[in-house]
Amino acid sequence: MDSGLAISSPKPYSVITTGSYASKASQHTKKTQIKYNLKRVQQLSLGHRYKCIEGGFAYQECNRKYVVQAVPESSFDSEPHTSNPQIILHSVKDFLATLCTLSYPYAMIGLALCALSSSLLAVEKLSDISLSFFVGVLQAAVPQLFFAIYSNALNQVSDLEIDKINKPHLPLASGQLSLKTVVIIAASFLTLSFWLSWIVGSWPLIWNLVLITSIWTAYSVNVPFLRWKKNPILAAMCMVSSWAFVLPITFFLHMQTFVLKRPIVFPRSLILAIVIMNFFFVGMALAKDIPDVEGDKIYGIDTFAIRIGQKQVFWICIFLFEMAFGVSLVAGATSSSLLVKIITVICLLPHIGCMQL
Template identity: 50%
Template sequence: MQQRKIQIEYNLSRLKQPSINNELKSGEGGFIYKENDKKYIPKAIPKESFASEPRPYQPKHVVASVKHFFVTLFWFCYPYTMFGRILCTISASLLAVERLSDISPLFFIGILQILLPFTLIDLYVNGVNQLYDLEIDKINKPFLPLPSGAFSFKTGVIVTASSAILGFFTSYMIGSWPLFWGLLFFFLIWSGYSIKGPLLRWKKNPLLAAICIFSTMTFIFPLSFFYHMKTFVLKKAGVFPKPLMFSVVFMSLYSLGISLFKDIPDIEGDKAFGIESFSTRLGQKRVFWICVSIFESAFGVAFLAGLSSPFLWVKILTGLGNAILGSILWYRAKFVNLNDRASIRSYYMLIWKHLLTGIKELSLK
């Protein structure tokens, strides 16, 4: 028994001793395991991430998240087009005014009744176009919310669908038939312009694309806004006054120019995806100068409209104003570099600014 106890203690003490052949030491770059004069130095090797998709924007704070959403939403809706339509709303509404007493709180409520549903459908129109043009915009407009990743595709779908539903619901609650029909035609035309389907995707045909822009800016916007204000808000007979006629002619020319010009900077992506525009068919330079000539013709019409006014101050203001606008547009056209997309877009923004000014002057007649 005593001998067995001694044997157990001997074995335990032997286990506590370090092995002669095996040693584990701390060395530079990791642990060194030595066995029979062989050294193994295990090291951690970082693995590359295989995530290829860009991660969605995830702000840490709620305030930053809300701010980011609304800033992105602002650029999602093409603000320059919305500003143009807002000014068109005010201009067409002013054409319905016959006397100073018509400009009352009811008049401003009527303007808000136009702006709210049309802004929502405007958001739908721009949204559905970007959703179906996502791959093209990665080439032509990579800075937009969807191709840049600021908005996910799912977010774009939710925003677009919600805008359409809210737009028609708002129009229904207002109860104005001119407003409803204008909204419906606006929705249908631009859905057909962008959506892929049988007999749809009209933007692939340059003539149909031009008709979409022409009909919207020339007829749908000014007529629906004017008759909403005239018949629904002011409760007066729906006539077709001379200033409205000049407005329609001016917008018909200007919208035609915009419909041709808008595809000039997008020629690369349009060619890649088989979209035929006048720019891809006729060339950028030729289409550019055709557009400039059309814009000059529009300001010529506005100039003549001003001269037809019975008021001297209107003749001077609109005549001189349209002459200046046309001159600036022609002068700046000489310095546009058609090989530089930024230069073309800068001139395109100038076209929209001149449109806003021209609409202001037409409302004075």
């Protein structure tokens, strides 16, 4: 509790002009008392503050009153403590934003949609879409999202010098994250993805992770006989094999055999999806190298964009994307279900129109 202390100097005294010895002695004594009182105030602890009020009138030399108010020392220390939660919250937000940049959110969105669409291929009747269906989709999607963080982090570690030229905004290339931190993040999320799949107990999901981990590690890591991204054909095969074959097939089998408890079958809808995704991801494999020509040339990464030119590769990609959407449109429009026809036309025609533009 704050406390107050008042210290007053002796009463005002008159200045004697006659110069008597007694008056001078009295004046000297009073000045000494004032100085002594002031010195005592100055010796108070640093946790106190004081103010001086000065006043005077004719024939008065000084009239001072010192008011000392005690302030608890904890009040000075309380400000850093109150700001600590804000600092922690700000740090967490910054880390999550950096992690988001590290993991390429658009790739994670694609993985989640792939898990959902492939799982829908196993649905035979409306009652199949139940709580267990959505739980099964999450079981397939979440480990894949963790794996995506591993894959992107590993690729950025392997491409550190190239990314300083092609993608200097990335967390590792820009110095936002250290190499050691990114390696720890990659190892942690790979472990989490395998652990979750093992806890779920679905063999299609376990084989999914084994296969795509092998593919994308061979794609990125810079060791003899690997680093497949240096060869344009091997790089395209990595993307097509994982996105067009491994992911849709294993997601479908997880829903078909593990969630819905049905025997293994390969319906025409799954085969059609694989064909469409082959067109699409061959185009994606070519398109991803178009903006990276400068750094790839310096570090010896051979791509079709370097071999035949960026413009030519761009139009090849447009053709492949149109083929993917065109096959989807034809398949949907020729379906026996009116609802499928309507949904297909509504969803795909705008995309094909954008490609033409």
